[in-house]
Amino acid sequence: MGRASSDRLFGTLDLLVLRILADGDLLHGFDITDRITQASQEVLKMEEGSLYPALHRMEEAKWLKSRWDVSNNNRRARYYAITAKGRKRLKELEADWARHVDAVSRVLRLA
Amino acid sequence: MSLWTRFFNLFRTGSLEREFDDELRFHIESRIARNIQEGMTPEGAEEQARRQFGNSSRTRREMREVRVMKTSIGVAVLAGLCLCLVAGAFVWRRGGEPLAPSYYKVSDEGVVPPSVVREQKPNYTPEAMQAQIEGTVLMECVVQTTGICEDIQVARSLDPMWLDEEAVKAVQAWRFSPGRRMGEPVPVMVNIEMRFTLR
Numbered sequence: 132m133g134r135a136s137s138d139r140l141f142g143t144l145d146l147l148v149l150r151i152l153a154d155g156d157l158l159h160g161f162d163i164t165d166r167i168t169q170a171s172q173e174v175l176k177m178e179e180g181s182l183y184p185a186l187h188r189m190e191e192a193k194w195l196k197s198r199w200d201v202s203n204n205n206r207r208a209r210y211y212a213i214t215a216k217g218r219k220r221l222k223e224l225e226a227d228w229a230r231h232v233d234a235v236s237r238v239l240r241l242a
Numbered sequence: 243m244s245l246w247t248r249f250f251n252l253f254r255t256g257s258l259e260r261e262f263d264d265e266l267r268f269h270i271e272s273r274i275a276r277n278i279q280e281g282m283t284p285e286g287a288e289e290q291a292r293r294q295f296g297n298s299s300r301t302r303r304e305m306r307e308v309r310v311m312k313t314s315i316g317v318a319v320l321a322g323l324c325l326c327l328v329a330g331a332f333v334w335r336r337g338g339e340p341l342a343p344s345y346y347k348v349s350d351e352g353v354v355p356p357s358v359v360r361e362q363k364p365n366y367t368p369e370a371m372q373a374q375i376e377g378t379v380l381m382e383c384v385v386q387t388t389g390i391c392e393d394i395q396v397a398r399s400l401d402p403m404w405l406d407e408e409a410v411k412a413v414q415a416w417r418f419s420p421g422r423r424m425g426e427p428v429p430v431m432v433n434i435e436m437r438f439t440l441r
Contacts, residue, residue: 159268179269183266183269204275
């Protein structure tokens with residue numbers, strides 16, 4: 132999981148990225164960090180550089196695909212989109228996360 | 243990415259590096275622009291963007307590992323096998339003398355250290371100049387018998403964002419007269435300090 136685990140993402144970087152891209156938008160890395168920060172009301176913040184090796188790894192796993200395009204401010208940027216394989220992976224990761232949260236909650240109720 | 247593309251990437255690391263640079267630069271510049279929009283001074287905006295981004299050399303290394311290393315490892319294993327075969331033949335001919343190490347250290351007995359034949363000064367990037375970054379990057383590398391420095395590692399970083407990379411690029415262009423042992427050229431590990439000063 133690399134540096135993501137030492138950030139405040141609790142090892143959920145893949146899950147968050149796939150979920151954000153699952154809406155079908157074509158996004159560059161800067162947009163993705165922005166959406167994670169905004170949607171989590173700034174609770175989930177990361178060392179932004181750690182996103183890029185993760186994006187390339189996920190593309191390598193064929194969960195994402197990418198292409199170079201021109202951004203709003205007329206700059207060349209690399210855009211990412213989710214693939215069918217990525218959506219399948221997202222379902223698995225969501226289920227894992229739900230199980231994890233459930234398990235932690237059980238322990239907390241016991242203590 | 244297909245196996246073939248990854249294999250091809252081995253030979254286009256230059257353009258891959260440019261792609262990484264473009265992608266990361268886009269991010270940092272977008273963050274700086276956003277910070278300025280939110281009222282920061284340009285200096286403050288840049289500093290915050292760098293801090294938020296973290297260690298960019300490490301990011302690049304990890305990207306490289308994802309895109310290229312897998313195939314490199316494959317090739318290295320293959321090369322290793324060939325080397326074993328050659329070494330095997332050699333040992334058989336020489337009656338089982340121990341194999342030479344992959345490189346020597348300057349402090350090893352009988353090693354004449356390599357000397358620099360052609361130096362190239364590193365570039366000061368405009369960003370580093372603006373931030374007035376000065377100091378020394380310490381690198382470790384193995385000078386091969388070809389006179390080229392390989393496996394350049396930054397042992398002590400000065401500026402992970404810009405100048406470390408520039409120092410490594412400069413050393414890649416350096417040429418050496420290789421180190422020698424018993425009169426024969428041998429690979430030798432050396433430390434290189436590169437100083438960045440603003441006039």
